[in-house]
Amino acid sequence: MNRQQEFVLRTIEERDIRFVRLWFTDVLGTLKSVAVAPAELEGAFSEGIGFDGSSIDGFARVYEADMLLRPDASTFQVLPWRGKNPGTARMFADILLPNGSPSLADPRDVLRRALTKAGDLGFTFYTHPEIEFYLFEKELRRGRPVPVDSAGFFDHVPHGTAHDFRRAAITMLENMGISVEFSHHEGGPGQNEIDLRYADALSMADNIQTFKAVVKEVALEQGYFASFMPKPMAGEPGSGMHTHLSLFEGDTNAFHEPGAPYQLSGTGRHFIAGLLRYAPEFTAITNQYVNSYKRLWGGAEAPAHICWGHNNRSAMVRVPMYKPSKGQSTRVEVRSLDAAANPYLAYSVLLGAGLKGIEDELDLPPEAEDDVWNLTERERRAMGIEPLPASLDEAIRTMEESDFVAEVLGEHVFDFVLRNKRAEWAAYRDQVTEFEIKQDLRRL
Template identity: 45%
Template structure:
């Protein structure tokens, strides 16, 4: 079985041959064939660049039983099919003892020759295909935030922030401005179009925004972005983390995600005659996201620590509502200067999520709203953080699950989102996250020791 990109005669197609040519031009010594496991951890198999043609025509085989949530030992043979459109030279390897390049891969089940149902990239492709069958292209634009911390004498990460800056601060408070610049240089060399970067609200916290793209490219970009940020930061003897809430009492890191559908090259979310410039399609898609928000939370906020961020008072959305004017709601309708920019912004995801699964779940939830012609509730223009419980009930505003355990239960009860993940990933994801939450519940924190040990 050859790659889907390979020409019918078994040779290389134009895109693959272009990669071979670039490898020679750039003097690339090694190829990192990249994929992600169910939990969103980037994995890679490194092969000599001389194996590039074989990688395209035959694929590269690996033991899937060694990857979290993939397959059992007796079903272990997997194959990586590299996507030539994702070729990029890794800039932080250029001055070392060997130049390396990256190719994102699809995982193939060798027993069937078909895409592996446990491959998160395949799951996202299936969601994109569903949208395509309805006549839509899906665009997404993320806003990933991260912290930069000092490392200790042994190179281990600490929680001592790299700088004392605040929102949009400049040097000397924002000591990481040079680091952000280096990250941006590396991103741009890999094909990113970076739109903005700035210091975030908390000390040591930063945001770098890159241009929206189709959903698959965006997911690939998020996985790449995290790798670039961490590798570049490590070269400065510091540590970058996408942990949602590394320090108590200050803002956590989110990954607000902008979503839109295009139909026949036009933005299907735009309606110039609507008060909010949102079409009926956009409102139904928005309603689908709200309808499935509890289950989406398990996928978009997949760690125990995620729920330390999702609390009132730290600019993180916990209320299932939408608004065009405030940021306390789960979904915001950003201002759009031109019709093509009309979109909705889901504010709950955090950067610890698996970008392929998160986007797939969002797409299926939104399309469920479109297919069933769901009606969006009225927008809430007041600050929901200031509402008491009675007022929230009056407005019909629910809250997101308060912890990972509740979110996983919501996921198990939601057929639309579990179907989005597929049987294999849904089962393995629930299994892994249930174990994580059970382990957390059984642990004893330093907070508990400080509060109770002497008192009782």
């Protein structure tokens, strides 16, 4: 037993923790949980705890259902919303096969494999997400969500619901060791943003899953509900998860080169070129729902075209320069991700695309200086700016031809995502929408 595991067992005894929840994530990014008694933890650390993997989306077929959960002691945290005595804690768990090898269906291990490849090249991968979400009244009105306020971007509303909510959520996150950099009201009514302080990608993916659980818990405590749906209301901004990415070689930022344009190194330029080259192929991962494409193609600074720029918020990839004199802060921002993405898989494909750009020394195309949304289609074509997939169907068709995405995800996850998303598109296509009824029922 290692020191972290010993620390967990000692803390559980000292703090009267009676329930320990093992958290893991299915292929679609849904958080799963199983509670174990503290007395079972020592065995769980050494051997894992058995469960039926065939009951979890994408994990296993019925005839190969036996799987194991092994808790990661480094992720131990007490859950502040469950009360103090007796307490409840959680740890993320890795999914193993009965022989002790990692399950090919575990999204956490997909990301770990991608990080191992980066490590073999001498890189550590850091991410810093800006996570947007909506707060709604608990009850729908005429089948529609009702925002908790009518405020807008950066609005300060005295005694506002969003202020109280963000303060409570951030306090809870920090009590769990998750650092928050910024928070504010976003552009839509009831829309908020909380930015997490940068961390290595695996820790950050765990933090994002915890963040979503905390936001939903605090919302329920205050009598509201929170949604990370990419586009919950027509005519209002969608909820994205703009993510800042950087590669470090030891303590050195591999993206930084003093005196270069935007202080961006050749490594950074190749990384962006890889993101742009493979964007159509990985969009079904970073934007995995039918609703995701209503955000991407809904304007309001959502990026629908494959291009990059410095201070261009209509571009898919941006090179921010908030602190040009500070080399450690050089990074790239990917703006296409939505808040409903599975962070483990999303970060895997972004890292994989960037590394391909570095390995193949891909050339970075000229930057887009104009508002891409205001250009005509002919102007965009003349500039070589291609569109992202316009629907889940198009994204699926592009991904299924991608050897790159299949390699990053592994065939098991790759095949499951495609099957699941084809079924979602078929179910969506079968619907008769309110728009069609209003538009055509009496006219035709």
